[in-house]
Amino acid sequence: xxxxxxxxxxxxxxxxxxIGNIGAGHAATALSTLLNKKIDMTVPxxxxxxxxxxxELAGGAENVVAGVFLRIEGDAPGSMFFVLPLKQAExxxxxxxxxxxxxxxxxxxxxxxISALQELGNxxxxxxxxxxxDFTNLSLFPxxxxxxxxxxxxxxxxxxxxxxxxxxxxxxIDTALNDEGNSGDSVKGHFFLLPDxxxxxxxxxxxxxxxxx
Numbered sequence: 001x002x003x004x005x006x007x008x009x010x011x012x013x014x015x016x017x018x019i020g021n022i023g024a025g026h027a028a029t030a031l032s033t034l035l036n037k038k039i040d041m042t043v044p045x046x047x048x049x050x051x052x053x054x055x056e057l058a059g060g061a062e063n064v065v066a067g068v069f070l071r072i073e074g075d076a077p078g079s080m081f082f083v084l085p086l087k088q089a090e091x092x093x094x095x096x097x098x099x100x101x102x103x104x105x106x107x108x109x110x111x112x113x114i115s116a117l118q119e120l121g122n123x124x125x126x127x128x129x130x131x132x133x134d135f136t137n138l139s140l141f142p143x144x145x146x147x148x149x150x151x152x153x154x155x156x157x158x159x160x161x162x163x164x165x166x167x168x169x170x171x172x173i174d175t176a177l178n179d180e181g182n183s184g185d186s187v188k189g190h191f192f193l194l195p196d197x198x199x200x201x202x203x204x205x206x207x208x209x210x211x212x213x
Contacts, residue, residue: 012207015135017046020173020191023124023131028177030123035095037179045174054156054170057190058083061153068121068147069159072129074139076202078195080129081156082121082175084187086149089117092187095179118147128173128191136206156192170194 020043028041055061066089068082084092093113125142133140148155173191195203 012204013046013048015207016171016173017043019131019135020046020128020175022135023128024175026130027124027127030127031120031177034119034123035179037095040178042176042178043173044176045172047172048169049172050169054172054192055153057172058152058156059085061151063152064150065152065155066117066147066149067152067155067159068118068125068145069155070121070125070145071143072140072193072195073143074133074141076136076138076140076195076199078193078199079159080125080142080194081159081192082124082145082189083152083155083192084117084120084189088187088189089149092117092120092177095187114147118145121145121147124175124191128193136203138202138206160194169200 024041024043028039031041032039049057058065058067064086066084066086070080072078072080093116096116122142122145125145129140129142132138148158171193173193175189175191177187177189
């Protein structure tokens with residue numbers, strides 16, 4: 001699948017970054033309502049990475065993270081993961097307007113914490129997919145997200161096995177969420193967008209790339 005990196009030029013990565021920033025803007029509005037405070041979200045970088053690089057960005061296969069997995073359905077099916085280091089998950093939980101006990105060193109799997117993290121993944125994925133759909137005129141919508149706190153390798157591997165798919169490459173959308181009143185509460189995670197093999201060509205075509213061979 002070398003054509004993926006060849007055809008995904010800096011121009012298309014710039015387009016994806018702009019799409020990500022538009023989605024981040026929509027997500028920030030929704031999160032500001034959820035958290036009852038002004039939230040700023042940016043997409044510092046978008047890039048193509050291999051499966052092994054994807055694991056490295058998650059901190060290594062054995063690194064324990066909070067991970068949201070969902071399927072993308074519609075014109076360009078695929079998978080999406082939102083991976084958040086536990087310390088970052090703790091920052092998000094602490095930013096909520098209600099008190100929820102969650103310790104990154106000893107994560108307590110209480111229903112409120114799980115629900116809050118799942119809603120974060122739901123808001124972000126919905127916002128990004130809506131932005132991508134609007135730009136490409138492709139019909140894209142997320143399945144119900146599933147959240148797990150486990151080793152990154154287990155979360156990502158299990159998600160791909162569930163759809164009997166092993167993807168060679170992923171589009172990484174870095175995400176930075178900031179409480180404008182307190183930069184110390186910054187939350188940084190990674191979105192991994194893994195279109196199904198045939199969906200890469202559909203997305204390329206939507207970007208105006210006709211020949212992928």
